[in-house]
Amino acid sequence: MSANESHEHESLIKTPQQLGVVMVLSFVIPVIGILLLVQLVIGGINTDTVTNSAEAVADRIKPVAQVTIAAGGADGAAKTGEQIYQTVCTxxxxxxxxxxxxxxxxxxxxxxxxxxxxxxxADAxxxxxxxxxxxxxxxxxDYEFERAVVYMANKSGGSFKEPAAPKAADKAAKK
Ligand code: HEC
Incomplete structure (x- = not known):
């Protein structure tokens, strides 16, 4: 009976290695939690209007799979026709x-x-x-897409005009 009992209450941790793993995890998990909280707090006081512009937000929440396409658009700036051509249209x-x-x-x-x-x-x-x-x-x-069309057309004998930058992209387009 007593042998049975001790069997039932046997610890899950049986070897020094397992104990080591449990100890490491019990440190690492709270540390990750603290780091995430710190990041949340730091991110929370960032109310800078530029980084929160509609375009910057859209840039941040776009699907992960397209992050690599963001060459030159890292700060929320509109991409040039050439950048878009190189990443999409090519x-x-x-x-x-x-x-x-x-x-x-x-x-x-x-x-x-x-x-x-x-x-x-319009067709494209x-x-x-x-x-x-x-x-x-x-x-x-639409602005970025039109720039890509203009880039391609002008590299192919055309003389299309750069579209006017929309307000949100004004700053970015002037750099
Ligand atoms: C999946 C392949 C593909 C990709 C990617 C692509 N295109 Fe096209 N595009 C085509 C094809 C095919 C046609 C020809 C359509 C037709 O007329 O039958 C075309 C035609 C066009 C036309 C002419 C439209 C018209 O009025 O006939 C424009 C402008 C254009 N593409 C721009 C772009 C731009 C800018 C990009 C990048 C942002 C792009 N395309 C990416 C396949 C693609």
């Missing part, structure tokens, strides 16, 4: 995949450019045939 527009007009192909782009900046920006924003809306990067602002 997938199709450098190779001509799915029938995309290749960047630098003045013949293909000539026809598009002739349709006018407004028209092709909502998607046209195999071109997904905004090239699939629907997190791009």
């Amino acid at each position: 997938a199709c527009h450098s190779t001509g995949a799915a029938g995309a007009p290749k960047m630098g192909d003045t013949a293909a782009w000539g026809k598009l450019i002739a349709q006018g900046q407004k028209t092709i920006v 924003t909502k998607g046209i045939r195999a071109m997904p809306p905004k090239g699939g990067a629907t997190d791009l602002s």
Whole structure:
């Protein structure tokens, strides 16, 4: 009976290694908790209007998988047409995949450019045939997307105008 009893109440910790693991965890877990709390407090008093602008917030809460696309947009600044081209549009527009007009192909782009900046920006924003809306990067602002179109068109014989920066991106665009 007593042997049975001691068996039932046997500790989960049986070896010195297990004890070591339990001790380490019992230190590490509270330390992580404290670090998270400290971070929360430090983050909580940061009411800087720039870092809390709609664009900066949108930049921070965008899907994790797209963080690598944020080259140059780290501080919430609008990305340039070239940056967007390099990270998004190049997938199709450098190779001509799915029938995309290749960047630098003045013949293909000539026809598009002739349709006018407004028209092709509108078409590409909502998607046209195999071109997904905004090239699939629907997190791009209309302003950023239009800059990418302008970049590609102008590298392919066009002379499209840079769109005017929206208010929130004003500062960023002027740097
Ligand atoms: C998944 C592949 C893909 C990606 C990524 C992509 N495109 Fe396209 N794009 C296409 C294809 C295919 C067409 C040709 C559509 C057609 O006319 O059939 C096209 C056409 C266009 C056109 C011409 C639209 C018109 O009026 O005919 C523009 C402008 C354009 N893309 C801009 C962009 C920009 C800017 C990006 C990056 C932000 C981008 N694309 C990313 C596939 C892509």
